Amino acid sequence: MKLNTKDLLSAALLISLAAAGLWLNMDHTLGTARRMGPGYMPALSFGLLLFLGIGVLLLGLFNGPDPIKMWTPAEWGFLFAGAVIGTTAGMMAGGMSGWIGQGWNPLGIGLFVGCMVASVVKSWRPLFLITAAFCLFGLVLETLGLMASITLAVVLSAFADETHHPKGVVGLVIFLCALCWAVFIWELDIRVPVWPVF
Amino acid sequence: MDLFANLAHGFSVALTLNNLMFCLIGCLIGTAIGVLPGIGPVATISLLLPITFGQPATTAIIMLAGIYYGAQYGGSTTAILLNLPGEVSSVVTTLEGYKMARNGRAGAALTVAALGSFFAGTVSTLVVAASGPLLTSVALSFGPADYFSLMFLGLVISAVLAQGSVVKSIGMVTLGVSLGMVGTDVQTGQQRFTFGIPELSDGVGFASMAMGMFGIAEIISNLERPEARSVMSGKIGKLMMTREEFKRATPAVLRGTLVGTMLGILPGGGAALSSFGSYMMERKVSKGRHEFGTGAIEGVAGPESANNAASQTSFIPLLTLGIPANAVMALMVGALIIQGIQPGPRMVEAQPDLFWGLIASMWVGNLMLLVINLPMIGMWVKLLAVPYRYMYPSIMIFCAIGIYSLQNNVFDVYQTALFGVFGYMASKLRLEAAPMLIGFVLGPMMEEHLRRAMLLSRGDAMVFFERPISATMLGIAAIALIAMLLPALRKGKDSALQEGG
Numbered sequence: 143m144k145l146n147t148k149d150l151l152s153a154a155l156l157i158s159l160a161a162a163g164l165w166l167n168m169d170h171t172l173g174t175a176r177r178m179g180p181g182y183m184p185a186l187s188f189g190l191l192l193f194l195g196i197g198v199l200l201l202g203l204f205n206g207p208d209p210i211k212m213w214t215p216a217e218w219g220f221l222f223a224g225a226v227i228g229t230t231a232g233m234m235a236g237g238m239s240g241w242i243g244q245g246w247n248p249l250g251i252g253l254f255v256g257c258m259v260a261s262v263v264k265s266w267r268p269l270f271l272i273t274a275a276f277c278l279f280g281l282v283l284e285t286l287g288l289m290a291s292i293t294l295a296v297v298l299s300a301f302a303d304e305t306h307h308p309k310g311v312v313g314l315v316i317f318l319c320a321l322c323w324a325v326f327i328w329e330l331d332i333r334v335p336v337w338p339v340f
Numbered sequence: 341m342d343l344f345a346n347l348a349h350g351f352s353v354a355l356t357l358n359n360l361m362f363c364l365i366g367c368l369i370g371t372a373i374g375v376l377p378g379i380g381p382v383a384t385i386s387l388l389l390p391i392t393f394g395q396p397a398t399t400a401i402i403m404l405a406g407i408y409y410g411a412q413y414g415g416s417t418t419a420i421l422l423n424l425p426g427e428v429s430s431v432v433t434t435l436e437g438y439k440m441a442r443n444g445r446a447g448a449a450l451t452v453a454a455l456g457s458f459f460a461g462t463v464s465t466l467v468v469a470a471s472g473p474l475l476t477s478v479a480l481s482f483g484p485a486d487y488f489s490l491m492f493l494g495l496v497i498s499a500v501l502a503q504g505s506v507v508k509s510i511g512m513v514t515l516g517v518s519l520g521m522v523g524t525d526v527q528t529g530q531q532r533f534t535f536g537i538p539e540l541s542d543g544v545g546f547a548s549m550a551m552g553m554f555g556i557a558e559i560i561s562n563l564e565r566p567e568a569r570s571v572m573s574g575k576i577g578k579l580m581m582t583r584e585e586f587k588r589a590t591p592a593v594l595r596g597t598l599v600g601t602m603l604g605i606l607p608g609g610g611a612a613l614s615s616f617g618s619y620m621m622e623r624k625v626s627k628g629r630h631e632f633g634t635g636a637i638e639g640v641a642g643p644e645s646a647n648n649a650a651s652q653t654s655f656i657p658l659l660t661l662g663i664p665a666n667a668v669m670a671l672m673v674g675a676l677i678i679q680g681i682q683p684g685p686r687m688v689e690a691q692p693d694l695f696w697g698l699i700a701s702m703w704v705g706n707l708m709l710l711v712i713n714l715p716m717i718g719m720w721v722k723l724l725a726v727p728y729r730y731m732y733p734s735i736m737i738f739c740a741i742g743i744y745s746l747q748n749n750v751f752d753v754y755q756t757a758l759f760g761v762f763g764y765m766a767s768k769l770r771l772e773a774a775p776m777l778i779g780f781v782l783g784p785m786m787e788e789h790l791r792r793a794m795l796l797s798r799g800d801a802m803v804f805f806e807r808p809i810s811a812t813m814l815g816i817a818a819i820a821l822i823a824m825l826l827p828a829l830r831k832g833k834d835s836a837l838q839e840g841g
Binding site: 292 | 391394505507508510511514515517518521525527528530532533556559560563564727728729730732733734736737738739740741744745748749750751753754756757758760761764765768769770771783786787790791794795798799801
């Protein structure tokens with residue numbers, strides 16, 4: 143047997159998504175072929191997905207080897223820690239009153255905290271610092287305004303690439319603030335606060 | 341002639357100042373991203389979707405189309421000068437084009453690429469104009485069963501032609517279709533898979549998915565790879581071709597145009613496939629075939645014409661049937677739907693401005709690109725001096741503001757971030773994102789047509805095999821699937837796509 147790790151993981155992903163979809167679809171009436179209910183097409187598509195996932199699994203047992211780089215213990219650990227701490231932070235934020243618990247802020251806080259924890263490990267930084275910076279932008283946009291959000295997100299994302307110099311980052315922030323103001327505020331006039339609102 | 345009256349109308353739309361300006365902007369952006377490796381048309385178009393919403397639908401589509409075919413022009417520049425394909429469709433151009441540059445004929449290679457592309461663009465624009473109304477009248481006789489089968493065929497072919505394992509690609513298509521089921525059921529109003537989140541009742545955000553899987557995931561993958569960019573060393577040389585080069589290039593351009601025009605219409609086809617197809621053809625039939633590998637001009641002229649022709653004709657299924665042939669066209673469907681236009685056979689009559697204006701603007705855009713590319717080539721090459729560390733935060737910020745401005749809702753920002761992580765994971769596992777996007781766009785349409793077809797046939801599934809059009813589509817889909825399961829053919833496709841991108 144030549145195991146194809148990439149295919150096996152893909153199969154696991156497809157099968158679990160299909161299983162989750164089929165399970166959630168139990169709430170919807172199937173209907174008949176003539177009068178299809180809301181659950182009919184999802185049952186078909188998730189069912190096919192399950193079938194294909196199993197197909198990928200079976201093929202993956204033989205068409206390898208295609209190994210995937212193993213994660214180091216640190217990578218595993220901080221990924222796990224990020225997931226746990228992020229979820230907890232999100233849940234706690236959801237229970238709080240005021241700005242922290244408002245709207246989608248708990249989701250943003252959870253994602254941001256989780257990604258920040260995981261990006262302690264250097265090899266996770268491209269993935270999780272970019273995601274964290276993206277979430278940070280969403281988190282502060284409506285309160286601190288566009289300029290502050292751009293600054294924070296760009297500075298945070300700059301840590302994902304070691305070749306950055308402080309001077310270059312400052313220049314980039316100024317350039318992007320000016321460009322985004324010109325394109326989105328002056329030209330397109332989108333409704334977003336530019337400066338902090340309290 | 342009706343065609344000329346319609347084209348005249350198209351030019352009157354395309355030549356308004358506003359449309360002309362956005363066509364130029366689209367072509368400039370397209371050339372820029374074509375030159376720059378690491379950002380492709382799919383990511384750029386999804387990035388710029390929100391910016392186009394303030395504009396009328398015609399203007400928006402003209403600009404987005406300009407980005408797509410502009411990228412095909414720009415991609416050839418760096419392929420020839422630096423052996424660095426800016427787009428997948430120019431991978432084969434590096435094979436002969438870079439050799440020509442090293443022989444001191446870079447100028448001639450660039451000229452033939454631009455002129456060939458322009459010629460191909462002109463011909464294929466005419467093909468779109470002529471076949472559009474024709475196909476539309478055929479499409480109007482399609483019943484729901486035929487539509488369902490046609491979409492099914494489109495999905496199968498887009499999966500079969502995707503890189504790597506066919507089963508995995510079909511899996512991704514199916515996942516896309518399944519994700520398309522999220523949201524309010526059109527017929528009963530029931531909420532499906534929304535977890536009580538009001539933002540999901542309109543479905544998973546199309547722009548979020550495209551930006552996340554093509555924009556954010558790309559950034560992350562690029563950051564993991566160390567940067568490898570060479571600075572241009574050689575001189576461009578004279579732009580003029582010699583008489584002999586011209587003589588050799590002409591038939592190659594003609595053949596490339598033909599190949600590209602045909603392959604572009606194919607679902608799942610498009611620029612990358614046709615430039616490779618044309619290269620293979622030139623290597624077999626052209627007069628200069630013995631020179632291949634040492635800088636044969638046919639190897640530049642053919643593929644460059646083909647990819648530009650294909651990028652125009654891949655609009656045909658979209659404009660006549662409302663079915664996207666590739667991921668870029670799926671984005672166009674998304675753009676049209678957000679603008680309130682349902683793409684489909686009725687578009688020619690209901691939206692003549694859009695249909696004919698777009699076609700005319702394609703030709704105008706090709707003309708612009710000729711000017712943008714040839715005399716100004718040095719400027720575009722300088723663009724490569726911008727390091728990636730300045731590009732990725734800019735792409736990220738544009739994504740973030742753009743996605744927020746769609747509905748003024750931060751939920752979309754978080755949704756995009758999640759799709760970014762998912763897209764990164766998928767690319768690590770070699771699960772293709774493009775088939776998923778096409779499946780996502782076609783999924784809800786397929787459900788609607790399936791329901792309607794079954795209602796009309798009183799629950800008899802045989803309707804799909806009894807209607808001749810539908811049966812033909814399903815037959816072709818079955819042949820395509822079986823063909824790809826044959827090991828010999830699959831190997832051929834894999835090696836073809838590996839070279840051709």
